[in-house]
Amino acid sequence: MRRRLAWQAARLHEIRAETATARTLVLDVPGWPGHLAGQHVDVRLTADDGYTAQRSYSLAAPADGDRIEVTVETVPDGEVSPYLTEVIEPGDQVEIRGPVGGWFVWRPESKAPVLLVGGGSGIVPLMAMIRVRRQADSRVPFRLLYSLRDEDHRYYAAELRRPEPGLDITYLYSRTSPPGSARPAGRLTVADLAEGGWPADFAPDCYVCGPTGFVEAAADLLLTLGHAPERIRTERFGPTGD
Amino acid sequence: MSIVSRGFRGRRREGGDLPPGQYLVEDFPVLSAGPTPRVPLDRWEFAIDTEAEQTHRWSWEEFMALPMQTPTVDIHCVTKWSKLGTTWEGVSLDVFFEDVETAAEYALVYSYGGYTTNLPLEDLLDGKAWIVHSFDGEELAPQHGGPARLIVPHLYFWKSAKWVRGIRLLNEDWPGFWETAGYHNYGDPWREQRYEGD
Numbered sequence: 479m480r481r482r483l484a485w486q487a488a489r490l491h492e493i494r495a496e497t498a499t500a501r502t503l504v505l506d507v508p509g510w511p512g513h514l515a516g517q518h519v520d521v522r523l524t525a526d527d528g529y530t531a532q533r534s535y536s537l538a539a540p541a542d543g544d545r546i547e548v549t550v551e552t553v554p555d556g557e558v559s560p561y562l563t564e565v566i567e568p569g570d571q572v573e574i575r576g577p578v579g580g581w582f583v584w585r586p587e588s589k590a591p592v593l594l595v596g597g598g599s600g601i602v603p604l605m606a607m608i609r610v611r612r613q614a615d616s617r618v619p620f621r622l623l624y625s626l627r628d629e630d631h632r633y634y635a636a637e638l639r640r641p642e643p644g645l646d647i648t649y650l651y652s653r654t655s656p657p658g659s660a661r662p663a664g665r666l667t668v669a670d671l672a673e674g675g676w677p678a679d680f681a682p683d684c685y686v687c688g689p690t691g692f693v694e695a696a697a698d699l700l701l702t703l704g705h706a707p708e709r710i711r712t713e714r715f716g717p718t719g720d
Numbered sequence: 721m722s723i724v725s726r727g728f729r730g731r732r733r734e735g736g737d738l739p740p741g742q743y744l745v746e747d748f749p750v751l752s753a754g755p756t757p758r759v760p761l762d763r764w765e766f767a768i769d770t771e772a773e774q775t776h777r778w779s780w781e782e783f784m785a786l787p788m789q790t791p792t793v794d795i796h797c798v799t800k801w802s803k804l805g806t807t808w809e810g811v812s813l814d815v816f817f818e819d820v821e822t823a824a825e826y827a828l829v830y831s832y833g834g835y836t837t838n839l840p841l842e843d844l845l846d847g848k849a850w851i852v853h854s855f856d857g858e859e860l861a862p863q864h865g866g867p868a869r870l871i872v873p874h875l876y877f878w879k880s881a882k883w884v885r886g887i888r889l890l891n892e893d894w895p896g897f898w899e900t901a902g903y904h905n906y907g908d909p910w911r912e913q914r915y916e917g918d
Contacts, residue, residue, distance in 0.1 A: 482916075482917035482918065483915050483916075483917065483918070485722070487723050522722065522741075523725040523728040523730065524722040524723060524724050524725055524728065525724070525725075525728050525729055525730045526724050528722070529730045529732060530722060530730070530741075531728075531730050531731075531743065532741050532800060533800060534799055534800065557730060557731045557743065561725070561727070561728050565727045565728070566725070566726075566727070570725060570726050570727070571723045571724075571725060571726075572723070572725050573722060573723055578902060578915060579901065579902065580900075580901035580902045581753055581897075581898075581901050582753075690749070690750045690863070694750075694756060694863060697754070697755035697756065698755065698756070700755070701755050707754055707755050707757075707833065707834075708754070708834065710754050710755050711753065711754060712752065712753060712754055712755065714749075714750050714751060714752070715749070
């Protein structure tokens, strides 16, 4: 039988600032069935007159029993994200539905090398994969290319600073590089992917997540480098800008 | 009754023409599962394969010579955005099916790049679906499914396959890409059929 995904009450346990505009929400969802790294949840908010709004957010970490984490970036002029980053407090309730999505996922039993390419808040589902790898004691080699505007926009900074065997991280600053950086600030290039990624003949599983333009560019560059289209999984958010 | 989220006000929108759970966008978000396929027009074709294994094919030139319509429709993505009053240019599926003999009830739409999606054949006929090559008076961009995509506006937008290559007619339903990855088999936005079991 197929399980209907029901809306479940979730209570905010804890909130952590990631950047000036992004917060990680730790939520208790009694009866949470567990999830795969890369899946997302729908969050529904209800006003006291019954008006509701819902949005999808990537899960940022493996489940800890009934406890889940999402990281939310404030969308300027948004309807749901400013509530989740600025208004909600521990003890407050929202509704959650999920987990959702069975494509953009990494399973710890997988043996292929992994290339993670994240732009901005596109790091969130990739971080869930990194955390699941660690939790499962997987020795699958991971490489992460993390494109971000500047150091102030870095999510999970302390955690990613700790050395982790088999995980190589390259930060690609698009707007302002930290002092002493060898790479000038700029968009993701084919050289970045050639240096920080895997050769195509290693047949890595590639996960690309970020704003539409970033994902479009990164996926095209991976194809240029000879990666097979069926090994490139993408998750995009936002408009094309055209 | 839903659980009230303390302090949530929300932003009420004018106009009651959005399906439940949807919000309005003015831009045009992009969703796809992998890299954008690039299909040269001289190699493009659209095919209908019947359950009797007969294939009807159209080249790009043959497609462009068919009678065009410019439907203006609302589109609803399962990821919650809706876009109202979008205008496309293309050919009604009724035109493609004029000479197709079939008793099949199901259609599996397949795309360049390997994407598939399924729907009852009747949801493609009687003026409900088009193969389009233009959006808002301009050639359809590859990110949005160009050179040609399917448009089935009355279902969630994942049924409107980008980079459409053909339709296989089947006597039995055959779930497609998202339908086997936890999404609803039919996908009616007005009944909020987002996920398996909804």
